[in-house]
Amino acid sequence: MTELSIILGQNIRKARKEKNLSQEKLALLCEFDRSYLGRIERGEVNITVLKLYEIAKVLEVDIRILLV
Numbered sequence: 001m002t003e004l005s006i007i008l009g010q011n012i013r014k015a016r017k018e019k020n021l022s023q024e025k026l027a028l029l030c031e032f033d034r035s036y037l038g039r040i041e042r043g044e045v046n047i048t049v050l051k052l053y054e055i056a057k058v059l060e061v062d063i064r065i066l067l068v
Contacts, residue, residue: 004067006043008052011066013041015059029058 016026023041027034032051039045040055047055056063 001043002046005046007068008047008066009041009043011068012055012059015061015066016041019059021059026055026058030054 016023021029023037024034027037030037030051031054036045040047040051052063052066056066
């Protein structure tokens with residue numbers, strides 16, 4: 001796990017909760033497996049820019065917000 005992966009995961013979790021979405025619902029909307037989304041939120045995986053874009057699009061946030 002890198003520090004960036006952990007920060008990114010925390011920011012995704014925060015944005016998801018602000019939208020009142022469960023992991024399962026967000027994963028469904030992004031067409032990811034729920035367990036994979038859980039690993040992203042825990043900072044256990046490095047995701048592609050395309051996956052990050054899809055998450056940001058579904059959460060209706062700017063990608064930059066998820067990276068800081």
